[in-house]
Amino acid sequence: MKYLHIRDARVIAPAQQLDAVCDLYLAEGRIRAIGQKPAGGTIESTLDAQGHWLVPGFIDLSSYLNEPGYTQRGTIASETRAAAAAGFSQLCAQPLTKPVADSPAVIQLMQDKAGSAGYSRVLPLGALTQGLAGEQLANMVSLRNAGCIALSNARQPIKDSYVLRRLMEYAATYDILLFLSADDAALSNGGVMHEGPTATRMGLAGIPETAETIALAQILLLVEQTGVRAHISQLSCARSVSMLNDARQRGLRVSGDVALANLCYTDAQVNGYNSRYHVLPPLRCESDRQALLAAINNGELAICSNHQPHEIAAKKAPFADAAAGMAMYDLFIGLLLERVNCGELTLHAALSALSSVPAATLGLRSGFEEGQLFNASLINPQQQDSYGRSGQVVATFVEGFKVFRRQP
Structure with a gap:
């Protein structure tokens, strides 16, 4: 040998x-x-x-690869290479593509292109609803059989609580993992940043913390009722961490992650109308950032990149009109170790949040x-x-x- x-x-x-x-x-x-x-x-x-x-390959629980359909922003080859350059050996690809990843044919296309590129391994997230419209259930079992590791609606709203309940009941029947975003669309509608003094001073529409916490409360109650396995994607505030921990103590099969941007930045970065920091979920206040950092140090959350590249023109528009999302892979390791070097994160907790914690969520091995x-x-x-x-x-x-x- x-x-x-x-x-x-x-x-x-x-x-x-x-x-x-x-x-x-x-x-x-x-x-x-x-x-x-x-x-x-x-x-x-x-x-x-x-x-x-030498560390375990990182596992990214949220990345937007854009292909098929939005190749002007990036391709599966270019984004998986960028992911590998950031230390990610595996990544979950959100279904926000064109056509939407709601059929086995699109999933197979993504896997074929990722295999041909030969960089990070792609773990597709199938669309939770047809066309991500939030109304009709996608064919969950077919998507799982086609290779989807979980199902997600990619931060697109679910029509109402009745539809969400039916989605959970169907997924629970077949033990399919759901990736869910806590966002009350009625409360966050029109908002472009965290609702607080900075948004008021700048005259920008805010997204209140309750847009996340009210939606999270609904999700957790329905998880309790249906018994589904659920992962809450991109939490952004302290109250959400507390609610998720309470749910786990009550025996619910729930996990969560936070985007690296929310560990590094606050809504203060928006001063000057810098559209680079127009992201979803929004960057919140310093107390929220500190609570999210503490959750990582305590092993309670995974870290995801929430990598979402856009065309230059889409990010150079006025803040309120700019596309939400940030390309993270080029910055990832530097930003992560900056938090470690300044003492906000321990090295072992940061590495665990990128390897063993997401591996446990997905049922994979790490280490x-x-x-x-x-x-x-x-x-x-x-x-x-x-x-x-x-x-x-x-x-x-x-x-x-x-x-x-x-x-x-």
């Missing part, structure tokens, strides 16, 4: 409580030994990782154990990115294949 030898890396695997400088030996896409070389076989190549971190498929990223914590932030991904591996290698 011929081995790839990764030498002298700081191996960090929160799922196995491993943090040590050691060697890994890989063959046929799997970890064959940690520490000492196996008795048989030869070393085919060696990767010197001294001074680098480093002998015999396990090798999904990992090699990070140089000292190397600066193009924005002057410390931390860059040097290489990303998907099931043993080196899908990304940064040029020296």
Whole structure:
């Protein structure tokens, strides 16, 4: 057997409580030994990782790949390469495509294109409702059988609580995981940023915290009634974290995530009408940001990128008219380690929120154990990115294949 030898890396695997400088030996896409070389076989190549971190491949619970249909914003090939360059070995692709990913044919097309590109592995999220219109149930079982890891309505509103209940009942019958966004469309309608003093001063329509918390209360009550497995995508405020924790203590099968932008920025960034910070969910106040950071440190939430690229013109429009969303992959590692280096996040909690926590949500394996498929990223914590932030991904591996290698 011929081995790839990764030498002298700081191996960090929160799922196995491993943090040590050691060697890994890989063959046929799997970890064959940690520490000492196996008795048989030869070393085919060696990767010197001294001074680098070897971490489990990140799992992104929300990314917009735009293809099919919106290729002017990016393609499956370009966005999965960007994801691999940010350390993501697997990513959940939202169904907001054209046509909408509400049929096995579209799901197969996405998987074929991702396979041909050969970068991060795509885990499709099928449309929860036909055309994402929020009215008629999509063919959930067919979408699951076509390879969808879960179903989502991509922040598009569900018509009413009766439809939401029926969606949950059907999904519970077949044990299908639902990705749900907590947003009361009537309360957030017309809003473009967090409702607060900044929005008032700038004359911009606000989105109140209650748009999220009222919708979340409805979701949690219906989860309790139906018994469905539900993941709450992109929480943005402190009250939501508390509500989700209470639901878990009552035995509900619920999980949640937060977009990295909401851990790094607040509504103060909107000063000057900078449309780059027009995102959904909106950036909220500092107390909310601190509560979300605490939830990550406590292992209560996953971190997602919520990567949503747009054409330059769409983001250069006046703030209220600009497209909501931010391209995150180029910034991701630098922003994440900025939070770690300033003491707001612990390194192990941040890595866990990107690997073992989302893996548990999706029923996947994460970490480093002998015999396990090798999904990992090699990070140089000292190397600066193009924005002057410390931390860059040097290489990303998907099931043993080196899908990304940064040029020296």
